[in-house]
Amino acid sequence: MAHDLAALAAELTDMAAADQRSSVFANSDEPAEQLAWRRLTARHGDRLGEIMDEYGWPTAELVGEEAARAAWLVAQHADRQLDVQRRALKQLERAVSAGSAAPRELAFLRDRTLVNDGRKQIFGTQIAGVKDGSPIPWPCEEPGRMDELRAEAGIEPFDEYVAKFATP
Numbered sequence: 001m002a003h004d005l006a007a008l009a010a011e012l013t014d015m016a017a018a019d020q021r022s023s024v025f026a027n028s029d030e031p032a033e034q035l036a037w038r039r040l041t042a043r044h045g046d047r048l049g050e051i052m053d054e055y056g057w058p059t060a061e062l063v064g065e066e067a068a069r070a071a072w073l074v075a076q077h078a079d080r081q082l083d084v085q086r087r088a089l090k091q092l093e094r095a096v097s098a099g100s101a102a103p104r105e106l107a108f109l110r111d112r113t114l115v116n117d118g119r120k121q122i123f124g125t126q127i128a129g130v131k132d133g134s135p136i137p138w139p140c141e142e143p144g145r146m147d148e149l150r151a152e153a154g155i156e157p158f159d160e161y162v163a164k165f166a167t168p
Helices: 002-025 031-055 065-076 082-097 103-116 143-152 158-163
Strands: 127-131 134-137
Touching (some): 002 031, 002 065, 031 065, 031 082, 065 082, 065 103, 082 103, 103 143, 134 158, 143 158
Antiparallel strands (some): 127 134
């Protein structure tokens, strides 16, 4: 089993590395590059589904910190596989309740899943785009409570977060 978990951890970190290398193509003007991105995230989403079937959520205790974060990244980017995102969200919720995963990652995945489901996000982590140099978030349930909810989840205030996306 230990060898299996080491191999699983390596597989997850390899998936995240491939994701990071290819993420520049997500919004490419070239259809072939966008298609390559979609295929990669679909393969990874499928594999994460298999991993969750076999192991449950890959927590840091199970696969190590880096591989656990990699699993979260794969779930985040499984945008066209809402079933995988929903399953990951449920399993990550259980892991957070058990103290085995970070509330911050749960908040990001919850928002991503809500937005992909056509609903309002809670924490303001999902940005729809940039207009006139300013990031535009997807609609939020309670914009007035957003920073309070972000703080509870261990996320920086919204203004600090969106400054990363601003263009000069």
